Each structure stands twice: as structure tokens, then as C-alpha cells.
Amino acid sequence: MEPDAPPRPHASEPMVEIRKLWSVFEMPDRRLVIHKDLDLSVQRGEVLSIVGGSGSGKTVLLRQILGLERPHKGEVRIMGHPVGEFSGRGASSRIGMLFQHGALFSAFTVLENIAFPLRELKTLPHKLIVEAAMVKLQMVGLKPVDADKMPSELSGGMIKRAALARALIMDPPLLLLDEPTAGLDPESSDGFVNLLRSLHRDLALTVIMVTHDLDTLFELSTRIAVLADQRVIVNDRPREVIAFRHPFVEDFFLGERGQRAMELLREYPFAI
């Protein structure tokens, strides 16, 4: 097999398997332990949402899955392979990442942004790259006329869509989303959630997302993993997670938010 060819995972193999993970930052005056013996398994086809308090290590966990942080101890496997094997040029064919603020290159047009990972490969002719980027641009609901716009000319929702198209340009089976609907107005947020739902279904994606937004959480998640006490304290279907007894879970889902959570569970029974 050529080095950059995607591995063929066994159908029953988890898409992501994290075992006994320690994430540690050595500071001049102290040692910051963010994850301690953290276990997490994500099956193919799931939409797993990670929730946890501020500073609990959600973003660091996404970075571990992307291979941008190295485990201090333990291991992160993607499709059966240690994540370190995926660094470099082949990485975006396995994992797509949508950063919180879109992170588009401001000096590039929308089409150049979407095409960027393909161009970096330096193996495909220009015409093919443009065609592939136009397909992805339309797949995320942007119009051909948007291709030549600069990021500064886009609305918040359009920026997210362009960044999503870039994350999907290499057809990765795994998509990571950091706060996908943060900063969007309710209408754009609904539109983006609907887009994510149909892409998850049509592209048979596995999705791991960090979100604080209950509507996004309950509309999309097949499972929810709660990060607290430096590990995943529960990873289960939404209904089971709400019933899990832990101060963070009670705080996050009960009270006013809990009322909304129960309404959403009734509205979106597929998530139960």
C-alpha cells in the first residue's frame, strides 16, 4: 500500500479509540494535568458531542485526536492506527477539522481557501483542483458566485460553510467540529445544523463535536461524552447522560437548561 493511501478499517473497529490518555503541560512553576487515564471510544457513523466545563480540556482532546498534541502517556488510535502515523500531508484525507471561527485565510478567495489542502498536495492539475473545490462549495450550500469572494465579504454562516467545505475537500471519513454554531444567529444556526445533519447522513461521516449549545447538541448527537475530573465520566445516549448523577451533569442539564433539554429530547426522538 502506498504511504498516503487511507487504511481500510475493519467494519466493527472504532473510528477513534483513546486509551489511558494523559495530557500534561509542563509550566515553569507547575505541571498542568488536563487528562488523566482518559478513555473514549467513538464508533463509525456516530455524532459524538463532547461537553464539559470551561478549561476541562475539550479543545485539547480534539487536538489530541487531530495529532496536534502528543499524549504524555496512553494512546490515540484512528481507524486502528496510532494518530502519529497520520501527521503530515495525508492527514486531511482522514480527518477534517472545522475550527471555531472558521479560520479562513483572509488573503485568499473562498475557492482558494476550499482548494488549499488539495493544492498543498502538489499532485493534481489546477483544473481538477478547481472542479473539486466547486463541487464542495455547492455541497455546503454556497453559490458559484461566492467562489471569488474574499472572507471579509462573507456572513458568519457563509464563513462556517466555506470552512466546512475546506475541511471536507479530501473526503475524510472523520469530521471534528469545535463549537460549530457559536456566534451564529438562530436562523443561520438552524441552517448550519440542518446542513451538518444531511452531510453526516449522505457522506456516512463520523462526527466528533464540541458544543455548549443545547439545540445543536440535541439535534445532532447520537451520543454525548461528558469531560469532568480529567476524564470522560459518561459516554452514552443523550437520555442516559441527562440521568447520570454528577454535579457537572446536573448543573449543565438541570434547571432552565434541563427544561429545554427535555423539550428537545421530545422534539428529536431519534437522538434518544
Ligand SMILES: Nc1ncnc2c1ncn2[C@@H]1O[C@H](COP(=O)(O)OP(=O)(O)OP(=O)(O)O)[C@@H](O)[C@H]1O
Ligand atoms: N499549549 C498549552 N500550554 C499550557 N496550557 C494549555 C495549553 N493548551 C491548553 N492549555 C490549558 O489546558 C486547559 C484546557 O484547555 P481547553 O482549551 O482544552 O479547555 P476547554 O474545555 O476547551 O475550555 P473552553 O470551554 O473554555 O473553551 C486550560 O487550562 C488551558 O489553559
